Amino acid sequence: MTLKWENITLYTGTGEKLTQSAIVVEDGKIVATGQEAVKMAASKTIDGKGKTILPGLFDMHIHLGMDGVADPFAEMAKETQASSAYRHQANAVKQLQSGVTSVRNLGSKWHVDLAYRNAVNAGLLTGPTVYGSGQPIVMTGGHGYPMASEADGEDEVRKAARQTLKQGADVLKLMATGGVMTPGVDPGSPQLSEKEMRAAVEEALHAGKTTASHAQGTQGIQNAVRAGITTIEHGIFLDDETIELMIEYGTVLVPTLAAPYYIVQNADSGAIPPHAVKKAIFCLDAHQESFRKAVKAGVKIAAGTDAGTPFNLHGDFAKELELMHECGMPIRDIITSATYQAASALNVQDQTGSLEKGKVADFIVLSEDPEDNISAFRSVDAVYKGGTLVHGHSNRESVYTK
Incomplete structure (x- = not known):
């Protein structure tokens, strides 16, 4: 399944901030971010209006x-x-x-x-x-x-x-x-x-x-x-x-x-x-x-x-x-x-640590932008690890469950 979050603010982790952006993930990896992701179709799309996504x-x-x-x-x-x-x-x-x-x-x-x-x-x-x-x-x-x-x-x-x-x-x-x-x-x-x-x-x-x-x-x-x-x-x-x-x-x-x-x-x-x-x-x-x-x-x-x-x-x-x-x-x-x-x-920056194509899809969804409100780091709506939702309001399964 291809998952897309759209209409989001996105921090890449390398100093770049993208607005009205998107991220697409598949098979645990990031397929695209930014304008490339905006243009892509996906089997599941989530409207992230008002949300901010950061690397895990x-x-x-x-x-x-x-x-x-x-x-x-x-x-x-x-x-x-x-x-x-x-x-x-x-x-x-x-x-x-x-x-x-x-x-x-x-x-x-x-x-x-x-x-x-x-x-x-x-x-x-x-x-x-x-x-x-x-x-x-x-x-x-x-x-x-x-x-x-x-x-x-x-x-x-x-x-x-x-x-x-x-x-x-x-x-x-x-x-x-x-x-x-x-x-x-x-x-x-x-x-x-x-x-x-x-x-x-x-x-x-x-x-x-x-x-x-x-x-x-x-x-x-x-x-x-x-x-x-x-x-x-x-x-x-x-x-x-x-x-x-x-x-x-x-x-x-x-x-x-x-x-x-x-x-x-x-x-x-x-x-x-x-x-x-x-x-x-x-x-x-x-x-x-x-x-x-x-x-x-x-x-x-x-x-x-x-x-x-x-x-x-x-x-x-x-x-x-x-x-x-x-x-x-x-x-x-x-x-x-x-x-x-x-x-x-940790010498793992080629695999993780930023939201870039080809990297592991570890990312989090915040309900606010941290540059607007520092307490946004406490408002974690969802956590994805390897492209899988492991914590969030829509996740009905415990994180203990495999």
Whole structure:
């Protein structure tokens, strides 16, 4: 069947906006967009007057094994592999229903995200496309160690990288600095060294994979950039020198503005570990200012939320986009950061990430235009994955059903 949406506003994901436009899909792929699509006939046509279509969104930093509870590491300590797998599916469905058709999962204990990805790819479950890191690689006692593979020195890190790639990781996650949630570590302090991270980066490159580094402090960010990391996660303390270095290396920033924001917003709940509240309050303003400076300087940005951290719920991707806008990023650039730029950071931009002929038909239908109203990202009328309606008012089947 050929499906056509017509009379729509369409953002391609590459910076172009088309009005009174159309999109035609068949066999899971985009057949045409723009004027070519307007002129085409289709076996099923939907009048999209007043609607806006975007490429399916990418959340480039999530934790499917974490729910957004106040103390995720305490919950994880009671988890089993089986219960974690169920949690992955429940959280992934929330992502899909919010318009996120692709996720980069940056840390799951027992590499459960890789098994979940395989189940989705095999058609056992309906969920977003998953690009997984398995367990992150950290120094002994480093940030996130309760869910990670601990390794010290270049040889151990190289071996841990190879073992993680053996498990089927799409991306290697490395901890360059301390972080907010782990007790006893400083977000600004370096952890894995430049040489240690370079060993893992080399192994990823040999396997044709990408890398991501949790990096909050300035020195740790610079270590990661010089090591050849694909994306910097968080980037809380960016100075001019570090920003210039990122531009020189082509390093992508995944800001996750929502992560400290939600901890600070819920600081008085009494449920979040006090060490995390203290560190988040200290980091919040610097984080937003670093993002503003990075955007102004022209650093590549890919949108990501760190969903699963305290009160940072799956399915709330729109909040990250709203915070990016509040910090000065134009709407059209935000859309690119959540679509084409994200796909590029995963090296899959030739297959997905924009609404172009021949690409996978992942797209979402909004009831408003985000350039008219930023809250339009919350008004998701329909979600298509591979040309199939997986969420929407006209979809009478549950997304759990195949």
